[in-house]
């Protein structure tokens with residue numbers, strides 16, 4: 001069993017209205033032992049219209065102040081461990097900015113995520129215009145590799161195959177066999193740097209595929225490449241979605257051969273048997 005959800009958002013994120021207190025209460029009601037807020041910070045997010053400019057900025061000062069209040073609240077501590085992390089959206093132009101952002105406050109956990117490739121979000125239909133699906137997917141994975149070669153200050157890489165949620169592809173077009181050499185290098189770096197990945201259930205709720213991100217075949221290849229560090233994240237943006245798919249995720253991981261789930265405090269992993 002898994003009792004920790006290490007990826008969720010609150011109204012500190014531009015795309016969530018959820019109060020932290022409502023998220024915490026829902027997690028307690030669902031029987032979780034540990035949660036981590038990972039609100040979005042995508043510095044200079046490149047894709048939206050001027051009206052939506054800075055939609056994924058994070059008020060880190062306020063966020064941290066709130067975190068301290070929660071950490072010191074004994075009525076919460078007695079029921080659940082609440083950690084404060086961040087989902088940092090990265091792309092080449094912001095490497096230097098991101099280095100500063102991570103160091104600004106003492107976070108428990110940093111998820112590094114690619115929400116764009118070539119400065120366009122695969123969530124937008126325009127990403128897929130004029131490019132065949134395989135090249136669109138490849139472009140996304142190649143940018144993950146570039147980010148890994150240039151940025152170290154994170155704990156796990158988020159929803160590795162996020163791009164496939166948003167385009168129509170055949171099984172063959174998505175198959176890891178098409179991208180295996182890129183993934184071999186991605187996982188070599190992740191394992192060498194002692195980082196991890198997550199099993200993210202957001203794709204079960206959103207997008208075309210009703211599958212975890214990354215898919216079980218990518219998770220299997222991670223294991224084959226020596227990957228051990230893995231967290232569970234619902235990517236919930238509202239209280240109802242907390243822990244979504246947590247038992248299924250546990251089964252998927254066990255079937256692949258994972259024995260432990262990781263959770264992070266003060267940027268250090270602990271491992272809990274599943």
Ligand SMILES: [Zn+2]
Pocket residue numbers: 087113115158159
């Ligand atoms: Zn994300």
Ligand SMILES: [Zn+2]
Pocket residue numbers: 007008009087235
């Ligand atoms: Zn997220």
